Amino acid sequence: MTLQELAKSLHNCQQCKLAKLGRTQVVFGVGNPHASVMFVGEAPGFNEDQKGEPFVGAAGKLLNDLLASAHLSRDQIYIANVIKCRPPNNRDPESDEVETCKPFLMQQIQMIRPKLVCTLGNWATQTLLERKVGITKVKAQAFYMKDFVIFPLLHPAAALHQGNLLDTLKEDFKKLKEFLDRHSQPPAAAEPSAPSESTLNIEPPNPAQMDLFG
């Protein structure tokens, strides 16, 4: 199955109760289907539900600025959410909704094959790390999974609600840029015709460093 076919198959998804709780549409995800960097948020909000695209409201505007600060553009990356339908009144996702929708996120990741997955906020981080760990403890660090690296970040909406987190978020995007720079091949070493996304090369550190939750 291709990413497009998966999106089509979920167009009128009825697999969880959110289908009947006032969503306008399923918000599958947008961006470069061959991205080496993917961002994963929590769930669509009002604007995303209206437009059918993740991160198009206030948090999305802030995310665009933060991406630019890390020299990333939205056409280069892919953005999706853990939950593809807006929960009523933007309430937190419920565990049955996460369980139902997570396999679709995992299929997206398998199809896009990003090298780096930046999780935005607690929901995405805990869902992909499969651990109930607070975002402030794990943010801006690389977690080497079998097929990709997870780089958790604060959710931009948290910085909009709590202004004091904005500087931290900006600092963390600087760390993301440093990580990307450290793992990007210099342009001369890349194939002249290769798209920029293929120049990211992340090798796991030595095994001792991999015990990240120890």
Ligand code: URA
């Ligand atoms: N917050 C999210 O987690 N995802 C969106 O798409 C928008 C806001």
